[in-house]
Amino acid sequence: MIGNLAIVLFDGLAFGMLLFVLSVGLSVTLGLMNFVNLAHGAFAMLGGYVTVLVTRELGLPFLWSLPAAFIVAALVSVGFERTLFRRLYRAGELNQVLFTIGLVFAASAAAAYVFGTAQQPIQLPQFLRGVTEFAGLRFGSYRIFLIIIALVITGLLVLGLEYTRFGAQIRAAVDNQRAAQGLGIDVDTVFAVTFALGSGLAGLGGALAIEMVGLDPSFGFHYLVYMMIVVSVGGLGSIAGSFVAASLLGIADVAGKYFVPDLGAFMIYLIMIAVLFLRPQGLFGKR
Amino acid sequence: MATENAQTPLLQLENVRAGYGEAVVLDGVSLSVPEGGSLAVLGRNGVGKTTLLLTIMGFVNLMQGTVRFAGRDISGAPPHKRARAGLGWVPQERDIFASLTVEENLTATARAGQGNAGRWDLSSVYDLFPRLKERRANMGNQLSGGEQQMLAIARTLMTNPSILILDEPLEGLAPIIVEELIAKIGAMAKDEGMALVLVEQHAEVALGLTDQAIVIERGVIAHAAGSAELLKDQATLDRYVGLNLEGE
Numbered sequence: 378m379i380g381n382l383a384i385v386l387f388d389g390l391a392f393g394m395l396l397f398v399l400s401v402g403l404s405v406t407l408g409l410m411n412f413v414n415l416a417h418g419a420f421a422m423l424g425g426y427v428t429v430l431v432t433r434e435l436g437l438p439f440l441w442s443l444p445a446a447f448i449v450a451a452l453v454s455v456g457f458e459r460t461l462f463r464r465l466y467r468a469g470e471l472n473q474v475l476f477t478i479g480l481v482f483a484a485s486a487a488a489a490y491v492f493g494t495a496q497q498p499i500q501l502p503q504f505l506r507g508v509t510e511f512a513g514l515r516f517g518s519y520r521i522f523l524i525i526i527a528l529v530i531t532g533l534l535v536l537g538l539e540y541t542r543f544g545a546q547i548r549a550a551v552d553n554q555r556a557a558q559g560l561g562i563d564v565d566t567v568f569a570v571t572f573a574l575g576s577g578l579a580g581l582g583g584a585l586a587i588e589m590v591g592l593d594p595s596f597g598f599h600y601l602v603y604m605m606i607v608v609s610v611g612g613l614g615s616i617a618g619s620f621v622a623a624s625l626l627g628i629a630d631v632a633g634k635y636f637v638p639d640l641g642a643f644m645i646y647l648i649m650i651a652v653l654f655l656r657p658q659g660l661f662g663k664r
Numbered sequence: 665m666a667t668e669n670a671q672t673p674l675l676q677l678e679n680v681r682a683g684y685g686e687a688v689v690l691d692g693v694s695l696s697v698p699e700g701g702s703l704a705v706l707g708r709n710g711v712g713k714t715t716l717l718l719t720i721m722g723f724v725n726l727m728q729g730t731v732r733f734a735g736r737d738i739s740g741a742p743p744h745k746r747a748r749a750g751l752g753w754v755p756q757e758r759d760i761f762a763s764l765t766v767e768e769n770l771t772a773t774a775r776a777g778q779g780n781a782g783r784w785d786l787s788s789v790y791d792l793f794p795r796l797k798e799r800r801a802n803m804g805n806q807l808s809g810g811e812q813q814m815l816a817i818a819r820t821l822m823t824n825p826s827i828l829i830l831d832e833p834l835e836g837l838a839p840i841i842v843e844e845l846i847a848k849i850g851a852m853a854k855d856e857g858m859a860l861v862l863v864e865q866h867a868e869v870a871l872g873l874t875d876q877a878i879v880i881e882r883g884v885i886a887h888a889a890g891s892a893e894l895l896k897d898q899a900t901l902d903r904y905v906g907l908n909l910e911g912e
């Protein structure tokens with residue numbers, strides 16, 4: 378029983394870390410730049426398909442496909458940001474929602490056209506397959522890998538935002554765009570780079586997700602729901618909030634499905650309702 | 665406004681019409697500030713002083729005329745390029761970055777300058793305003809009004825500008841801080857030859873710190889004179905600047 382609990386907690390944490398990588402970029406664009414980018418789910422899906430192409434068509438190792446997924450999603454998102462999204466920064470939230478959800482539909486249709494509607498399996502390297510035994514318990518090697526990656530990303534994000542000059546410029550531009558510009562910050566470029574990093578992380582999340590939850594053209598929609606829950610429970614714009622919320626929801630989801638199968642799928646919604654009822658701004662949100 | 669200086673002015677506005685959207689606030693404004701020169705911009709509340717500075721920085725709609733800086737036409741340049749070219753604007757609301765520490769406020773936008781490159785760095789602005797050094801780890805939103813103004817000025821100095829553009833820097837500050845700031849702005853303008861545009865409602869203070877002055881009245885330049893000369897011209901001051909009884 379204790380052993381089961383440990384494994385359930387571990388699996389839940391791993392799923393939570395996946396949700397974190399998928400969602401943190403959305404939290405940043407939504408919270409810092411006030412742009413409702415539902416296409417975040419589509420960028421995640423894009424990253425997934427990049428990994429499928431890189432490993433299957435180019436025959437490159439899975440680990441190589443991860444930076445590729447990040448970079449392609451980042452670059453494509455910047456193309457969209459420069460040409461389309463920036464026109465919507467001053468438009469109402471409804472316009473942003475309608476436009477970006479439209480992009481998810483389009484991306485889903487494009488993925489179905491190119492790759493078909495079937496699940497896309499991928500080949501993992503030997504060391505990520507199977508389980509690792511520890512204290513008599515068997516932990517999935519891939520899940521360990523996922524947790525390590527998410528912790529590294531969290532560390533890099535916090536360091537980058539809190540302790541670098543570029544991070545300070547992002548925060549300055551968010552605090553007061555006009556003053557930032559008047560002091561020489563190219564706010565458009567700072568936001569474009571931030572946006573690209575966020576979308577790149579979504580792409581990386583999409584690539585990491587395949588092994589755990591699969592990949593098909595509905596990925597953008599399906600995981601958008603999880604992303605929105607993570608962002609709203611964690612609080613807009615908070616990296617720590619996204620981290621805590623993603624862990625909580627991942628564990629609740631896995632534990633719910635394991636211990637109370639009848640209720641399992643609803644567990645995350647119950648948590649979301651409870652948290653938002655008590656703290657409408659989210660766990661770490663400021664507004 | 666006439667400058668006797670033969671060389672190209674550092675900052676020059678020619679026949680500027682500017683405002684917000686379609687609404688015209690400034691009309692037919694021309695002025696120039698030579699290298700190392702200083703200009704007081706006087707006028708009552710709401711006449712367009714801040715709008716003039718926002719026009720120089722490129723934040724408002726320039727409908728007609730040109731803005732030149734260091735010999736280049738910058739009329740179409742975005743604000744961040746103007747700042748990088750050497751325009752050192754200090755906004756009226758101070759606009760301290762609240763989620764940055766005092767030191768981050770200073771370093772996030774710091775740059776080596778164009779001409780007098782590197783004159784200002786952390787240690788020299790801390791020498792200028794020792795209070796900021798004591799408060800270096802505080803967040804931007806934990807400062808008093810006087811500290812905010814010092815930080816706003818220091819933050820702009822850290823960009824090593826070739827002209828300092830101050831929008832009512834003494835507004836709402838305690839008298840002792842006002843004294844300190846006057847002395848320090850004076851030292852920069854007079855002793856170090858930093859070019860200066862100073863918007864101020866307290867005419868005596870502004871005129872004492874500058875060599876030229878303009879008075880704005882409902883969006884046009886109603887009067888232009890040497891600062892020392894205008895200081896003696898009580899009739900003109902009464903007429904356009906008044907006793908400043910409106911307060912804010």
Ligand SMILES: Nc1ncnc2c1ncn2[C@@H]1O[C@H](COP(=O)(O)OP(=O)(O)O)[C@@H](O)[C@H]1O
Pocket residue numbers: 684687689707708709710711712713714715716
């Ligand atoms: N953002 C704005 N939009 C429209 N009108 C404005 C805006 N800011 C200022 N104004 C108007 O422009 C005029 C000049 O304002 P301002 O330049 O702030 O005056 P001052 O700095 O001399 O007190 C005022 O009539 C004011 O109402």
Ligand SMILES: [Mg+2]
Pocket residue numbers: 713714715756831832
């Ligand atoms: Mg003003």
